[in-house]
Amino acid sequence: MTEYDLTPINSISGEIVLYDTTFQNNDSLINQALRLLKLPSQKIVNPVVDRVRVFKNLEDIISDIDVDEQTKQYLSKYVYSAANGLFDAALNYIWNAIELDIRNKINRFDLNYFFEIIGQPSYSEFKDMSKIQSADLIRGAKDMELISEQTYLKLENIRNMRNHISSAHPNESDITASELIEWLETAVRYVFEVKPTANGIATKKLLENIKKDAFSGGKVAAQIAAFQELPTSKASVLMKGFFGIFTKTDTSETSRDNISKLAPSLWVYTDEETKYDIGFKYGNYLLNSKDEEITSAKRFLNLVDGNKYIPVKNREAEISTSIDSLISAHINSNNFYTEPIVARDLAKFHGVTPEMSDAISKKFVRGIVNVFLTNGYGVAWEAEPIYIQSISDFSGQQAAFAVTLFTDDVIKNKLEKTLSQAKFKEMLDLIEIKLTGKTLLLVRQLKSLSDVQLKTAYQNVNITKQFSDLISTIKSAN
DSSP, X not given: OOTXXXXXXXXXXXXXHXXXXXXXXXXHHHHHHHHHTTOOOSSSSOOHXXXXXXXXXXXXXXXXXXXXXXXXXXXXXXHHHHHTTOHHHHHHHHHHXXXXXXXXHHHHHOHHHHHHXXXXXXXXXXXXXXXXXXXXXXXXXXXXXXXXXXXXXXXXXXXXXXXHHXXXXXXXXXXXXXXXXXXXXXXXXXXXXXXXXXXXXXXXXXXXXXXXXXXXXXXXXXXXXXXXXSOHHHHHHHHHHHHHHHHOTTOOHXXXXXXXXXXXXXXXXXXXXXXXXXXXXXXXXXXXTOHHHHHHHHHHHHHTTOGGGSOSSHHHHHHHHHHHHHHHHHTSTTHHHHHHHHHHHHGGGTTTGGGXXXXXXXXXXXXXXXXXXXXXXXXXXXXXXXXXXXXXXXXHHHHHHHHXXXXXHHHHHHTTSHHHHHHHHHHHHHHGGGOOHHHHHHHHHHHTSOHHHHXXXXXXXXXXXXXXXXXXXXXXXX
């Protein structure tokens, strides 16, 4: 007798009763084994009804998708895990499939450009992708326009779930069939099946051409005209790429000459934070005595007339680096242990941050508010007093900027979670005393909102109508 020989089927949905029976029989057999081993058998797997619901949707979502064999292997493991009611394991496998597909897309686009824009210029090979944190991977893919802003937010949600309630980490949370189906559909529709945008393809072609032949006058003029159509965020990402290529020790002089012809015009459309970041990188080269990088970075800053962005005080470079390290620790799955260590390094700047330039001041405030709101799953208790002290030390201008961050993309995403909503209101309590006039009215309006209303405050008609001009003024103030 061959118990597992089955009559071939033509569709999953057409044989759903068979799957229902099979899942129940498998559970019964495995539960007997667990009882014999004196191991728990309750609340181990998701109910059969949920597994059947997932299987009903598989054919509608997965059909001849164009991904590599390893990605398909992960999808097969997703299906097996779902069939056995191990939804937390299925989440882990769908995230692995997403990461692998994005890595392959980046490799086909321009690997070095990716490493430059995420701030890892020392990496150069595909195997180095394994060293990149998931958060940096999807952020870089967004900046390269391999995924959209909306997809990035969807993936951030899946990444957070994967970090906190998948089988990759101890958890006591439940994953529903609807969530598991939604994550699979996000992977297929918004990652696997998505092609680079027209602007992304143009950027890829530009980077390829920069590394080939010298640009003619006509080609330079055409590219400069194209820069005028770029949003500031995209221009800023491209500028990071230009600086990274220009300062690499193995870059040819032809490539540097091509960038020299384009960078001054692109600089006009680059945001202030990126300009200061480039200045800070030059300062770090000085601190680390990297002679070749110092020479090429100084040459770059001279040609874009960017010398004013070189940090006057090393303290600003230190703060910028510390904030980057803090955010990196915060988005890591072990943040409750690693975050306090980095946060203590920021404690030495208490009381001096109001003296910073506007761009680094905003980066500092945005970073502190980001980590203070937590990841939505718990508070890093050892770091908490440092964040509270930093917020208490905000100047009036910094406090006003902090209030406006409910409109920031990263903060908006955090305000989807109950804990982060409570922490945002706690932050408002800390800074309320520093504010006056219309900004104080905005604080009181935000504090009066329910949790459900707060997470969509950026869309609240009463707030946007009454305070939109104020918010724009504060965010653009120097």
